[in-house]
Amino acid sequence: MKKIQVGIIGTGFGANVHAPIFGLYEGFEVKAITSDYRGRANGTLRDIDVNNIYTDWNEMLEKEELDLVSIASSPNYHYEMTLASINKNIHVLCEKPMGINSTQTLKMLEAQRTTNVMGFVNFQWRLTPVRLKIKEILRNKELGEIQYIKYHGSFSSYENLTSQYRGWEGRRKEGGGLLFAVGSHMIDSLMWWMDQQITDVYADLKTIVPVYYGIDGIEERDSEDAFTVIGHFQNGVSFTADLFYPALRGNGWELEIYGTKGSLIMNNDKDIKISFGGDFYKITIEGQEVPSQLPAPANQYFNGLYPMVDLIYKSIVNHKVYPDIPTFIDGHQVQMVMDAIYQSAINKTIARVNNK
Known part of the structure; x- marks a missing residue:
């Protein structure tokens, strides 16, 4: 080789x-x-x-x-x-x-x-077994025509935000903030799953913990630690994507996809349940075993990276x-959506995505 x-x-x-x-x-x-x-x-x-x-x-x-x-x-x-x-x-x-x-x-x-x-x-993360399975289901139109997607994440990070410095991650001008760090993955997965670009967004960004008082001085933060985005794909389908990082107790990832033939629920990138009108049933997903010699934190990223x-x-x-x-094409498309999200949050209005 x-x-x-x-x-x-x-x-x-x-x-x-x-x-x-x-x-x-x-x-x-x-x-x-x-x-x-x-x-x-x-x-x-x-x-x-x-x-x-x-x-x-x-x-x-x-x-x-x-x-x-x-x-x-x-x-x-x-x-x-x-x-x-x-x-x-x-x-x-x-x-x-x-x-x-x-x-x-x-x-x-x-x-x-x-x-x-x-x-x-x-x-x-789009290459994990769970997200690849969702892509397969949507590609095969098993849920019919998609009508609405809700993507939510909440995490138990209040103690971390109030007990340690964030460094560049707390500074917007250096690329800090949860929209860049986590929201970029969410936007990429949404557009990849749907095979559609996002055309417009309405967004709210929050810095819930803007200051940290540490032994080495005060750290002021201007990057968001929570966000909510409502938007549309090219075909008119609407979505909601939101993240709340500073929860005292969060609930992880929740994804809901609704179509004309069925509904899908994903929890914490582990479990997928589908309903075609009756009870939800769990889909078995086979993943590659993480090598035992791989240390933390790399072992947490193995199934995607x-x-x-x-x-x-x-x-x-x-x-x-x-x-x-x-590829770079995907990176640029995600960046155009995030530009529009920041514009919407600042102007408090709907922003069009400059898909060029």
Whole structure:
């Protein structure tokens, strides 16, 4: 099997999740990893099996012969890191969100299109067994014509928000906020499931815990920790998507899809129940077993990211993008929706999505 040389940017999620899962795949070799924070990399990467460690991502791109760069930095760096990698003729896997706004993501997409490199965005959750099953059900029109979708998440994170610093995740200008972090996945899955773009949105964004008083000083936050979005797909079907992160006690994920022939309910990305007019019954879903040697937190992402890594390998080796793998096109489409969501929340009105 041909070995694809990977460089990883990011010693947080990149080192703790991307590196171990890439390391499991026979066709990839993690050649180098870099941090943006000087003095941090060596201490952070003691347990990572990689020989070349950098504290400057530009230096890694200059010195290493890489086939793929996996970008897992804060979102405000995605744009320049992606363009620099494309300039070096290196394939890119970019964490979500793809950029800070759709002006950036369009330029990233256009740059990628002028070369032979491939661009992927890590919407890995669409590739979990549960979400793939939902895609199969909708693709086969088992529920008939879809009439309405409700997508809700609530999480028990109030204690975390009130007991520790959030860093860049609490700062909107650096790409922080739950819309970028979690909402991007929700929007991607909705459009992928429906095979439809979103055309308009009405949104409300909230920062429930705007300040943290820690021993190192006060942290003021302006990124949202809760949001509600109402919108429509191209075919007129409406949806509601909302997330409440700072709950004292949350209830996880709930998805409801209603069609002319049946209804579907998904709970916590584990269980699917379907009704065709009678009682709901559970659908059996077979997933790949998580390798016992995979440490936390990487083991929590295995069922989505490992299939993503597999499709990236096949796409690069066979010079064609495989179905269902999220690309720069998907990243840009999601970003246009999020731009409209922010516009709607600021202006307190319905916003059209600039689907260009």
